[in-house]
Amino acid sequence: MAEHIPILRIGEHLLVSIQVDLHDQMALQLQDDLTAAIQRHSAHGVLIDISALEVVDSFIGRMISDISGMGRILGARTVVVGMRPAVAITLVELGLSLPGVETALTIERGMAQLRAEEP
């Protein structure tokens, strides 16, 4: 049985804060849970807080890209917030610059980014 990462609803947006070292199955489970939640709540935006993640490898990087792309198709914008500088440096050197993934330094700024676009 895969563990689930909690998805919180704040108005028209969803907030996911990843607080554990992600194993592959959890990352895939999050993808399923999040796309289902976007549809269930007709969410306009998704904030993914990765400030607790000490490592983002190509598997987790792809999961983040995929969630962002799936969200877009379902009509929700995804903003990834709180990436650690060491993780950003490593990701780029690894060859993953997460094209198409919107980012912000903090949850506040990410939320402001989402709200700025609201109709």
Place this chain on the structure above:
Amino acid sequence: MDVVQAPLRSPNDIVLARQLVRRAAQEAGLSLVDQTKIVTAASELARNTVVYGLGGEMTVQLLQEETRKGVRLSFVDQGPGIADLELALTDGWTSGNGLGMGLSGARRLVNEFEIHSRVGEGTRVTITRWK
């Protein structure tokens, strides 16, 4: 020198491998960025061992020379092996459904990178990050 071995059989072992490498990198005195780089490289190679090598093991070694410290990791499997190493080290090449950044990306994250593979016998990758 300290040598630790860890099995790489399941996806959960990848998480344990990352934790083991993090502790070794801290012990070797690597900077936070360098710790992150070798832990990330280890995560890529450990996944290759589990997914493509059909399981194997990782060896973690703390290195202490006169003027420098470092961490050396080996990933060994008895899986199908890699027929064309040059191709496997190309950005974007993948035999499965990955991004194809694992092997080539891991090589960029470390100071030394060695790979030996024989079809039908297995693969050994050794990486080193110096302080």
